[in-house]
Amino acid sequence: MAYRALTEQEAVQYVKELPGLFSEGADLSSREIGDGNLNLVFDIREEATGKSVIVKQALPYARVVGESWPLTLDRARIESEALQIQYKRVPELVPQVYHFDQELALTVMENVGDHIIMRKGLIEGNRYPLFAKQIGKFLAHTLFYTSDLGSHPYEKKALVGRFINPELCKITEDLVFTDPYENAPTNNFNPLIQREVEAIWQNKPLKLEIAKLKYDFLTRAEALLHGDLHTGSIFVTKTSLKVIDPEFAYYGPLGFDIGAVIANLLLNYAGQHGLQADPGERESYREYLLETVEDVWNEFVSQFVQLWHKQAKERSAHVEGLWESYVNRLIQDTAGYAGCKILRRVIGLAGVADLNEIADEQTRAEAERLALAIGEALILQRTKIGESTDITDLVRSVTAKFYQEAATV
Amino acid sequence: MAYRALTEQEAVQYVKELPGLFSEGADLSSREIGDGNLNLVFDIREEATGKSVIVKQALPYARVVGESWPLTLDRARIESEALQIQYKRVPELVPQVYHFDQELALTVMENVGDHIIMRKGLIEGNRYPLFAKQIGKFLAHTLFYTSDLGSHPYEKKALVGRFINPELCKITEDLVFTDPYENAPTNNFNPLIQREVEAIWQNKPLKLEIAKLKYDFLTRAEALLHGDLHTGSIFVTKTSLKVIDPEFAYYGPLGFDIGAVIANLLLNYAGQHGLQADPGERESYREYLLETVEDVWNEFVSQFVQLWHKQAKERSAHVEGLWESYVNRLIQDTAGYAGCKILRRVIGLAGVADLNEIADEQTRAEAERLALAIGEALILQRTKIGESTDITDLVRSVTAKFYQEAATV
Numbered sequence: 001m002a003y004r005a006l007t008e009q010e011a012v013q014y015v016k017e018l019p020g021l022f023s024e025g026a027d028l029s030s031r032e033i034g035d036g037n038l039n040l041v042f043d044i045r046e047e048a049t050g051k052s053v054i055v056k057q058a059l060p061y062a063r064v065v066g067e068s069w070p071l072t073l074d075r076a077r078i079e080s081e082a083l084q085i086q087y088k089r090v091p092e093l094v095p096q097v098y099h100f101d102q103e104l105a106l107t108v109m110e111n112v113g114d115h116i117i118m119r120k121g122l123i124e125g126n127r128y129p130l131f132a133k134q135i136g137k138f139l140a141h142t143l144f145y146t147s148d149l150g151s152h153p154y155e156k157k158a159l160v161g162r163f164i165n166p167e168l169c170k171i172t173e174d175l176v177f178t179d180p181y182e183n184a185p186t187n188n189f190n191p192l193i194q195r196e197v198e199a200i201w202q203n204k205p206l207k208l209e210i211a212k213l214k215y216d217f218l219t220r221a222e223a224l225l226h227g228d229l230h231t232g233s234i235f236v237t238k239t240s241l242k243v244i245d246p247e248f249a250y251y252g253p254l255g256f257d258i259g260a261v262i263a264n265l266l267l268n269y270a271g272q273h274g275l276q277a278d279p280g281e282r283e284s285y286r287e288y289l290l291e292t293v294e295d296v297w298n299e300f301v302s303q304f305v306q307l308w309h310k311q312a313k314e315r316s317a318h319v320e321g322l323w324e325s326y327v328n329r330l331i332q333d334t335a336g337y338a339g340c341k342i343l344r345r346v347i348g349l350a351g352v353a354d355l356n357e358i359a360d361e362q363t364r365a366e367a368e369r370l371a372l373a374i375g376e377a378l379i380l381q382r383t384k385i386g387e388s389t390d391i392t393d394l395v396r397s398v399t400a401k402f403y404q405e406a407a408t409v
Numbered sequence: 410m411a412y413r414a415l416t417e418q419e420a421v422q423y424v425k426e427l428p429g430l431f432s433e434g435a436d437l438s439s440r441e442i443g444d445g446n447l448n449l450v451f452d453i454r455e456e457a458t459g460k461s462v463i464v465k466q467a468l469p470y471a472r473v474v475g476e477s478w479p480l481t482l483d484r485a486r487i488e489s490e491a492l493q494i495q496y497k498r499v500p501e502l503v504p505q506v507y508h509f510d511q512e513l514a515l516t517v518m519e520n521v522g523d524h525i526i527m528r529k530g531l532i533e534g535n536r537y538p539l540f541a542k543q544i545g546k547f548l549a550h551t552l553f554y555t556s557d558l559g560s561h562p563y564e565k566k567a568l569v570g571r572f573i574n575p576e577l578c579k580i581t582e583d584l585v586f587t588d589p590y591e592n593a594p595t596n597n598f599n600p601l602i603q604r605e606v607e608a609i610w611q612n613k614p615l616k617l618e619i620a621k622l623k624y625d626f627l628t629r630a631e632a633l634l635h636g637d638l639h640t641g642s643i644f645v646t647k648t649s650l651k652v653i654d655p656e657f658a659y660y661g662p663l664g665f666d667i668g669a670v671i672a673n674l675l676l677n678y679a680g681q682h683g684l685q686a687d688p689g690e691r692e693s694y695r696e697y698l699l700e701t702v703e704d705v706w707n708e709f710v711s712q713f714v715q716l717w718h719k720q721a722k723e724r725s726a727h728v729e730g731l732w733e734s735y736v737n738r739l740i741q742d743t744a745g746y747a748g749c750k751i752l753r754r755v756i757g758l759a760g761v762a763d764l765n766e767i768a769d770e771q772t773r774a775e776a777e778r779l780a781l782a783i784g785e786a787l788i789l790q791r792t793k794i795g796e797s798t799d800i801t802d803l804v805r806s807v808t809a810k811f812y813q814e815a816a817t818v
Contacts, residue, residue: 148624148627148628153575153578153579153582153627154575154576154579156627157573157574157575157578158573158575160569160573160630161570161573164566164567164569164570165566166562166563166566166567167563169566170562170563173562174724177725178724178725204728204729204730205730207728208728208729208730208731208734210725210728211725211726211728211731212731212734214725215557215725215731215735218557218562218723219557219629219630219631220628220630221569221628221629221630222628314627315583315587316586316587316619316620316623316624317620319613319616319617319619319620320613320616320617321613321617322617322620322621322624325617325621326624
């Protein structure tokens with residue numbers, strides 16, 4: 001079938017014709033639940049049994065903040081293949097793919113609608129005690145087994161070829177690594193922080209470090225990344241976690257994925273300035289977030305290093321000192337990428353609800369200034385970072401300075 | 410036509426049928442001039458006009474030192490496409506491709522048979538005053554324009570996909586970066602240096618640095634490399650230079666190509682210990698070689714940086730300080746890769762005539778020990794290197810120490 005965007009009824013019909021999903025004559029309902037900016041997302045459900053699936057179809061364009069531009073349908077293939085590779089490693093943490101249709105750029109997959117978007121959960125002040133263990137495992141396994149360490153050299157190179165993803169990488173290259181650091185038309189920030197944003201545009205040491213991080217993003221084909229691992233791509237319950245939407249998947253530096261998780265925890269941390277009015281509650285939730293940052297890294301690294309010792313196929317992997325040197329570099333990359341991801345969410349095109357939902361513009365501007373200070377410190381001081389507490393210590397000291405200065409104004 | 414290895418007569422017939430090369434009824438002779446280990450190479454010539462072409466056909470196997478293993482015919486496509494990309498940038502430095510036949514894994518190209526193999530020229534003690542300028546230009550232009558700096562992000566990523574070259578990369582991964590540093594069956598070294606080779610197998614800091622360089626070779630998709638740029642892939646006259654045989658081409662770290670050139674100059678430098686009996690002549694030729702090492706880097710870097718300033722398309726390329734930081738890292742990579750390339754030529758499967766042609770085993774062992782000491786120093790001390798004279802100073806000091814120790818034995 002040649003590509004066309006499906007209607008709700010066509011989506012139902014499509015699913016009915018797939019073998020093994022629903023019984024013949026099942027009574028299915030369909031509801032489009034996507035935001036319509038990039039994809040159609042149909043929730044298809046059999047009321048009688050409660051069984052449901054998601055049909056996700058890529059649209060041939062992207063719409064963000066009123067703008068619209070053409071965007072490759074190949075991202076549906078990338079997403080579907082990435083999901084399947086991740087599922088093979090951590091089936092409990094990724095929705096199962098039932099069917100992929102290249103022509104229609106359409107994937108039929110497990111419905112994780114009983115979970116909620118983690119960003120929403122954090123904004124509501126929920127705690128997820130299993131989150132660090134779960135996301136640490138996701139990161140360790142998906143990254144290790146697609147890297148040169150955990151896969152055969154032929155297999156890794158074949159995957160690099162299958163995950164060449166120029167159009168979606170270009171979005172990251174522009175919106176994460178370039179536009180926010182100059183006066184670009186895509187930027188979209190609170191006018192109250194104009195002074196701080198302009199200071200970033202003038203900050204030469206910062207821009208140099210971001211350019212280096214960008215160059216590494218462009219060139220270091222280390223592992224199959226999710227590529228967009230913010231808390232809006234993570235669905236959670238108190239006990240379960242599902243990582244969705246890997247359409248930005250490509251071979252890049254591991255620290256970019258780990259940094260994305262940490263950045264989004266820290267964006268919520270900054271947002272607490274306006275999200276939580278009670279100082280005691282705010283402090284307590286922030287401590288929870290910082291502990292989670294530490295735990296995410298610690299869980300990741302302990303599982304990753306264990307895989308390295310037990311499963312590494314690369315012949316040089318067991319050379320003495322290599323894993324320590326690798327991990328040391330990786331936490332610094334992680335901090336740097338976390339910093340870029342924070343800055344871009346404050347200055348660039350796509351903001352986050354953790355900040356945007358702060359109703360009062362002044363309060364929001366304060367939270368945004370704190371986020372900028374944290375992002376900047378992570379980038380500029382990343383070479384001093386050796387363990388996860390160095391990251392949280394840095395955040396604590398930036399925060400203390402921030403409230404001190406606010407108190408003296 | 411399905412693949413089969415051509416006979417000399419079939420090669421003539423094949424060329425005759427190509428439009429535009431020879432006139433109908435031309436009287437052509439054919440001579441197979443390859444070594445038959447990897448490829449058939451036919452020199453096809455019209456005596457009446459002196460016109461000639463090369464027909465190079467890949468064989469579906471590789472034979473080295475008696476061993477034979479299957480090897481992908483796709484390397485003929487890689488070689489032919491790499492030659493054409495390089496020709497586009499530096500047509501005077503690369504043989505022109507007239508025709509490529511995917512089925513037959515066969516390329517018809519310009520005959521550069523009026524040149525000689527540079528390795529041979531160096532062993533004969535010739536000097537090539539234009540060499541550094543020429544190879545510096547080749548490196549600067551072919552690397553710059555295929556990197557993220559000099560090409561559009563979509564174009565670069567498409568090229569990465571076209572130059573995924575798993576089988577030939579695996580040969581490098583094994584023979585340059587792994588086998589020589591352990592007691593591997595492929596190794597093939599002079600029994601007289603057993604002690605020095607075993608010391609390398611035990612040298613943990615050295616093995617760690619080599620493992621890091623290997624990891625970068627595996628992951629850093631920076632530019633389309635030639636991939637095997639030793640002095641046997643460079644054809645020269647006093648005025649002209651042609652780079653041939655890019656069948657190992659793939660996207661990797663720039664320093665690997667530059668390091669290969671420098672390594673092979675330094676292998677000849679070490680070989681002078683046995684190639685040149687007259688101490689004055691030896692000293693003078695070694696000075697010429699070290700000046701050439703400096704000039705190769707200096708020519709490369711000045712042309713590369715000029716291209717960067719004038720032609721860089723990457724939006725972040727002009728961030729203050731980036732090119733300096735890039736070049737600083739690059740010369741260190743270059744030294745490291747040069748070191749690996751030297752070590753592997755002494756210990757590993759494929760030696761070089763610069764050493765192997767030294768008839769006396771004892772003298773050859775001495776030259777090989779000097780080469781090992783130079784290679785080791787380049788790898789271990791590369792982070793102290795900032796400019797080309799740091800490389801040659803290092804070589805001079807290793808050499809002085811070597812002769813001092815020899816004198817006290």
